[in-house]
Amino acid sequence: MTPLLLAPLGLAALAALALPLVIHLRRRTEEVPVDFAALRWLEAMPRPRRKLQLDELLLLALRLLLVALLALLLARPAVLGWEDDGARVLVAPGVDAAAAREAAGPEAELRWIAPSFPELAAGAPAPATATASLIRQFDAELPEGAPLTIIVPPVLDGVDAGRLRLTREVTWRIVAGEGQADRPGPPASPALAVRHADKQAQALRYFRAAASAWSDTPRFDAATGSALPPRDSVLVWLTPGPVPQAVGDWIGAGGTALLGDTAQIAMPASSAALWRDAAGNALVEGGPMGAGRVLRFTRPLVPAAMPELLDPSFAATLRDLVSPAAPPPGRVSAAAHAPTDGAAPFPLPPRELAPWLGVLIALAFLAERLLATRRRRFAP
Amino acid sequence: MARGPLAIPPEIRSRLKRLRLRTRSDLGTGGFGLHPSRNKGAGLEFAAYRAYEPGDEPRRIDWKLFARSDKFFVREAEQESPVSVWILIDASASMGQADRARPDWSRLDAAKLMALCIAELAQQQGDRFGWMSLQEAALSLAEPRSGRAQMDRLQIDFARLVAAGTFPDAATLAPLWERIGAHDLVLFLSDCFDERGIALIERLAKAGREVLCVQMLTVEERDFPFDGGYRFLDPESGEALIGDGKALRDSFFARFAAARAALAERLDAAGIRHATHVLDEPVDLPLRAFFGRGGAAE
Numbered sequence: 001m002t003p004l005l006l007a008p009l010g011l012a013a014l015a016a017l018a019l020p021l022v023i024h025l026r027r028r029t030e031e032v033p034v035d036f037a038a039l040r041w042l043e044a045m046p047r048p049r050r051k052l053q054l055d056e057l058l059l060l061a062l063r064l065l066l067v068a069l070l071a072l073l074l075a076r077p078a079v080l081g082w083e084d085d086g087a088r089v090l091v092a093p094g095v096d097a098a099a100a101r102e103a104a105g106p107e108a109e110l111r112w113i114a115p116s117f118p119e120l121a122a123g124a125p126a127p128a129t130a131t132a133s134l135i136r137q138f139d140a141e142l143p144e145g146a147p148l149t150i151i152v153p154p155v156l157d158g159v160d161a162g163r164l165r166l167t168r169e170v171t172w173r174i175v176a177g178e179g180q181a182d183r184p185g186p187p188a189s190p191a192l193a194v195r196h197a198d199k200q201a202q203a204l205r206y207f208r209a210a211a212s213a214w215s216d217t218p219r220f221d222a223a224t225g226s227a228l229p230p231r232d233s234v235l236v237w238l239t240p241g242p243v244p245q246a247v248g249d250w251i252g253a254g255g256t257a258l259l260g261d262t263a264q265i266a267m268p269a270s271s272a273a274l275w276r277d278a279a280g281n282a283l284v285e286g287g288p289m290g291a292g293r294v295l296r297f298t299r300p301l302v303p304a305a306m307p308e309l310l311d312p313s314f315a316a317t318l319r320d321l322v323s324p325a326a327p328p329p330g331r332v333s334a335a336a337h338a339p340t341d342g343a344a345p346f347p348l349p350p351r352e353l354a355p356w357l358g359v360l361i362a363l364a365f366l367a368e369r370l371l372a373t374r375r376r377r378f379a380p
Numbered sequence: 381m382a383r384g385p386l387a388i389p390p391e392i393r394s395r396l397k398r399l400r401l402r403t404r405s406d407l408g409t410g411g412f413g414l415h416p417s418r419n420k421g422a423g424l425e426f427a428a429y430r431a432y433e434p435g436d437e438p439r440r441i442d443w444k445l446f447a448r449s450d451k452f453f454v455r456e457a458e459q460e461s462p463v464s465v466w467i468l469i470d471a472s473a474s475m476g477q478a479d480r481a482r483p484d485w486s487r488l489d490a491a492k493l494m495a496l497c498i499a500e501l502a503q504q505q506g507d508r509f510g511w512m513s514l515q516e517a518a519l520s521l522a523e524p525r526s527g528r529a530q531m532d533r534l535q536i537d538f539a540r541l542v543a544a545g546t547f548p549d550a551a552t553l554a555p556l557w558e559r560i561g562a563h564d565l566v567l568f569l570s571d572c573f574d575e576r577g578i579a580l581i582e583r584l585a586k587a588g589r590e591v592l593c594v595q596m597l598t599v600e601e602r603d604f605p606f607d608g609g610y611r612f613l614d615p616e617s618g619e620a621l622i623g624d625g626k627a628l629r630d631s632f633f634a635r636f637a638a639a640r641a642a643l644a645e646r647l648d649a650a651g652i653r654h655a656t657h658v659l660d661e662p663v664d665l666p667l668r669a670f671f672g673r674g675g676a677a678e
C-alpha cells in the first residue's frame with residue numbers, strides 16, 4: 001500500500017493556513033471596558049507588547065486541521081495496492097441464473113458478462129456480442145492475485161478471433177444453459193421483387209434466371225406500377241425517371257433496393273463502386289441510405305452494354321450484392337475455448353481517497369462549528 | 381432594589397457565635413465595674429422615658445404610664461455595657477465595583493453583609509449599634525440603639541443604599557463628630573482608596589475612639605487576571621487608562637503592594653487595627669481577626 005498524491009500542486013493551498021492564524025492573532029485594538037477603582041496604581045504607559053499572541057488554541061488547531069485537510073483534498077491523495085482480493089465469479093449471458101448460483105455457492109459475488117458488469121440479481125442482460133473482450137477487460141481491471149471464476153454455457157457466444165489469454169489462471173466452468181434457441185439463420189436466397197415499366201420486360205429475364213439459379217423454389221415477383229414488396233424482399237426498381245418518395249422512404253426504413261441505370265435518385269454521399277468489370281469500371285455502385293441500402297446499375301441492362309449479364313457468375317454476384325452482410329463468426333464450444341494465463345498484468349490505477357477525506361473534513365468542520373458557537377465562548 | 385433582605389449565611393452565623401465584640405479597654409485593664417455607665421438601654425437603673433417606636437419590645441412598655449397618659453412609653457434604663465458600635469460604610473462609587481466573574485457581588489454588598497454580622501454580634505451581647513453611610517451627597521446616619529427594631533432599620537437602610545458619588549468632604553462629615561462618643565467602637569468598611577477616608581479614621585483614632593478598619597478589595601485587584609486589551613475606568617474620577625492586562629500586571633502588583641504597605645504603616649502608626657477582605661473570602665474572616673480568641677489574626 002503506497003500513499004501518493006495525484007495532484008501535488010494542490011498542496012500549494014496550504015498557504016491558506018495563514019488565514020486562521022491571522023484570525024486568531026490577538027487583536028490589539030480590542031478594549032474591554034472594566035471598572036477599576038485602583039486605577040492610580042496602574043502604570044500609565046505600559047510598553048507595547050511585541051510578542052505575537054494567539055487566542056483559543058484548540059479552535060485554532062481545529063481550523064488549521066480543516067484547512068490542511070482541504071488542501072490535501074485538492075492534492076488528490078490516493079493509495080496504490082489497496083484492493084479487494086476477494087474471489088469474483090463472472091457469468092456469461094445464456095447461463096441460467098439459478099444454475100450459476102448453485103454452481104458458485106450462495107455467498108459468491110456473481111456478475112454478468114455485460115457492459116459495466118451488473119450483479120446477477122439485476123436480471124439476465126441482452127445477449128452479449130463481445131463476451132471475450134469483456135472478460136479481458138474484467139481480468140485487466142482485477143487486482144493481481146484475486147481469483148476469478150467464469151461460468152459459461154456449453155456454447156459460448158460473442159468471442160472474437162483471439163484466444164482468451166488472461167493475466168491469471170481462471171476457473172472455467174461450463175454449466176448447461178437455458179435451452180439456447182438457435183438464432184434463425186439468414187434465408188438461403190434473397191427474394192426479388194422487380195418493378196418495371198412496360199417496355200422493359202426484356203431485362204426481367206436476367207433477374208428471374210438469377211432467382212431460379214439461387215433456389216429450386218425461386219422467390220421472384222415482377223410487376224409494373226409501384227406496389228412495394230415486404231421489407232425482407234429486395235426491390236429491383238427498373239422504372240425510368242425519378243424514384244417516387246414512397247420508395248425512398250421504404251429504403252430509408254431498412255429495405256434494400258437495386259435501381260436501374262435510368263432511375264433518378266440522389267445517391268448517398270458514401271456510395272462506392274460495389275461491382276467492377278474486368279477492366280475495373282464500376283457496374284454497380286451504392287451505399288447505406290437511412291437504415292437500408294441502395295444500389296444502382298451504372299449501365300443499361302442489355303448484354304451489349306453489360307456483358308456480365310450473360311456471365312455464368314452473374315447469379316452468384318447478384319446474390320452477394322443484395323444479401324445483407326453475415327455476422328462475423330462468434331460462437332465457439334466453451335470446452336475448447338478455456339482461457340490460458342500468462343498475459344502481462346496491467347498496472348491498476350491508484351485508488352483515490354477523496355470520499356474518506358470528505359467525511360473527515362465534514363467531521364472536522366462539525367467539531368469546529370461546535371467549538372466556535374459554544375455558549376461559554378461568548379460569556380464575558 | 382429588587383433584592384431581598386440581606387441574610388447571614390448559616391455557616392457564618394454559626395461562626396459568629398464564637399466571637400465577642402471587645403474593645404481594646406476590655407482586653408487590658410478595663411475591669412468590670414470600674415466606670416459607671418452613662419449609656420441608656422434595658423437595665424435596672426432608670427434613666428429616662430421615651431416614646432414607643434415600632435419594633436420595641438412590648439415588655440419594655442411602661443403600662444402604668446400608658447394607663448395614665450394613653451400613650452406608649454418605653455422605660456429606658458442605664459445599660460450595663462458602655463460600648464456602642466459605629467459602623468461606617470463607605471458608599472462611594474468605587475465601592476460598587478464587582479468582579480467580572482461575580483458581577484452581582486460588589487464591595488458594597490460585602491460591606492453590608494459584614495455590617496450585618498457586626499450588628500448581629502452587637503445584638504447578641506446587648507450592645508448598641510449605629511451606622512453611617514458615607515456618600516458624597518448626604519451622610520445617612522442611625523443613632524446607636526439595640527434591639528430588633530434597630531436590626532430592621534438597618535435592613536431597610538441598607539436596601540436603599542446604592543454606591544454612588546465620591547467620598548464626602550469634611551462639611552458633610554461634621555455631624556459625625558457630634559455623634560461618636562469617646563469610648564465608642566468604630567468599624568470602618570471601605571476600599572481605603574480615598575485619602576479623605578484614611579484622614580477621617582486617623583482623626584477619629586487620635587480623638588480616642590477605637591477604630592477598626594477593613595479594607596475591601598476585589599479579586600481582580602488581588603489577582604489582576606486581565607489578559608488582553610482593556611480600558612480601565614475609575615468609577616469616581618471617570619479617568620480611563622487603556623492598556624494590555626499582561627503588560628500592566630507586574631508593575632501593578634508592585635505598586636499596589638507598596639501602597640497597601642504604606643497604608644498599613646499609617647494605620648499602625650495611628651493605632652488602628654486593620655484587616656483586608658477580598659470578595660471571594662468569607663465575610664467573617666476580618667471579624668475573627670479582630671474579635672477572635674486572643675484577638676489576633678488567625
